[in-house]
Amino acid sequence: MYKVNKKIKNTWIGLMLLFVFVGCNNQKSNDTKNYAVVSGRIQNYEDLLYMISDNLDTEIQIEPDGNGSFSDTLLLEKPVRLNLTSQKGKALQKVGVYLYPGADLHIAINGDKFLENLSFSGEGKEIADYFLAKARILEQDKDLKPENMFKGMTIKPEEAFDRIENQYRQLLEKLQQHKTLSESFIASEEKQLKYQNLEKMDMILSLYKNSNKDSNLKLPKKYEIEMANVPIDLEEDYKTSRSYQIILNHKIDQHVKEVVQKNPQVSKTEAMFGWLEKMPNEYIKNNMAFMIILGALDKTEMTADKLKSAHEGYLSVATNQEHINDVKKVYERKMALTPGKPSPNFENYINYNGGTTSLADLKGKYLYIDLWATWCVPCLAEVPELKKLEKEYRGTNLQFVSISVDFKDDEAKWRKMIKEKNLPGIHLLTDDAFDSQFIVDYEIPGVPRTIILGPDGEIIASNAYLPSEPELRPMLNTLDL
Known part of the structure; x- marks a missing residue:
């Protein structure tokens, strides 16, 4: 589920303060500074750059000036960790950025390959260089990147577990090679690597179980024991x-x-x-x-x-x-959004076929409302199933309505994607993206999201199943279509 909150030009000070990453740090003692300076230069690089919070609920776009430069001062009481992220097509690449009071980090990219041409200088370079080395190791095995794993595993589980363990050893060795890092930072990062390794092992296990329906598959014994022995009450680890x-x-x-x-x-x-x-x-x-x-x-x-x-x-x-x-x-x-209650309303949304459309204009049929965005990868992954669903229920009393939460200034992009992908149904564009009253009233934090309404505008399901979910058709078949 994805949501872009803001676009920031040359400054991201306010939002960055939301994502404090408290932990052992590597900064030099500095009793006077309560801020970090972040600046950069982007050359010969056309892709968009973001600072993304660890839980993915906010993306902050970095938009440099005409010379490719950006700079800002960040007020800090404690260290903060974000991910500097680039997305080439669907190949997400990211590097951790660790800032602390007194840091003065300069980020430079010169060339069209993000990880190869990224470099750091200034106060904070030591940790940044380690995170860059870490990102390059994680990039080497494409099969183990989360976005590829979710597409379907192409290797056997035993091989996947072995490759994850090998990657874990490489990361530990790389951490030890960075001699300028403090002992406290190394200890903290070793624990983080352990948790990340267990998370990836468990992700592999879940993916194989879900795809192959193999309920007998288990973690390698030593990791099963390690997972079981992780304490449940480590407050600092939970926070960081x-x-x-x-x-x-x-x-x-x-x-x-x-x-x-x-x-x-x-x-x-x-x-x-x-x-x-x-x-x-x-x-x-x-x-x-x-x-x-x-x-x-x-x-x-x-x-x-x-x-x-x-x-x-x-x-x-x-x-x-x-x-x-x-x-x-x-x-x-x-x-107020339970079945049978009247649906929140929307008025005068831009219609792809011309003019505007309000919810009142669509009464008389059951509505399957698909909320999406052109930048939302999971939304686009649902398109093939949405097409199948629309074809299957064509001629019934079910109308398919796709509402985009793209910004209005992305209308041309929205129109282009609908045409290129030959998307079915009625297509509407909200009046204010996620701040549209209809979206706010339905408590929608991100997309994809679907809603089913009755012929009189009554709620059938305020958070319905997605086209790819097997529970959807049995639910639709209970309706008088």
Whole structure:
């Protein structure tokens, strides 16, 4: 799921402060500076560059001036880590950038190959050089890049596990070769590499299980033991490592499977909150509970009764009052989006075929609304299945409506993609991307996302199944089409 929040020209100071990465650092002692300077020069390079947060919910586009330069001063109380990212077609490449009070980092690219022609200088160069070396190692084995793994594994699981382990050893060796890094940074990064290795092993396992339906496949024994032995209450690691968070999610998923298998009457959400009751760390408990309830409130099958049950389960473990207040607001809004309630409205969206269209103009048929964007890779991956679906239900009382959350200044790009891909159905463009009132009212954080409405504009599903999900057709077939 992707969402671009902002486009920033020559400055990204405000948003970068949102992504503090607290951890052991390598900076020189500096008692006076509370800021970092980041500047750069981009030459002979046409692709877009971004600073992306670790959880992928924000992309900050770097747009240099006419000479290819950009610069800004970043106020910092603690170190921050982002990913400097380039995307060539669908080949995502990224390099970690670690900034701290007193850093004065210069980023230079001269040439059309991102990782080969990227270089750093200035205060902060030592860590930046290590992260660049790390990125180059990760780039070598294309099969192990996440975006390629999700397309389908082409190698056997045993070989994949061996190659991940070999990559892990290379990364550890490269870390030790950077002699100028502090002992505290090395210790912190060793732990991070361990978590990232376990995350990748678990990802491989899940992908093979899902694609081959092989429930007997397991991690190599030593990694199974290592995963089981990762403590669940390391607050600092939870705050600083996305991979550690994913490992905890793996542990809770395992617990849920065991509970539901023994007692099918227990919902997954109930089982998750049951696991959290035993979590000794209050910070982790509250943050995981917060994520779980927000996910639960957004599920396709959530009726009013199920929403109420999930909310009560959350309240049984949560102690963070700010979270509790935020969840209450979301819960009340979600209750207004349950099946049978009237849909939020939109008016005068640009229609690909000319003029504008409002939701009221589409009443009389069931609507399968597909929310997407031209820059959204997962959205485009759904296109073949969307075409099949539209063809299958052609001639019925189901109308397919695709609404793009692209910015209005990208209308030409939107029109070009619809034509080139011969996309079916009615095509509309929102009036203000993710800030459009229709998108806000439906609590949509990213795309792809689908909605099903009835002939009178009543909600059938505020978060319906995607075209590729097998549950969609049985759901559609319950309707009077």
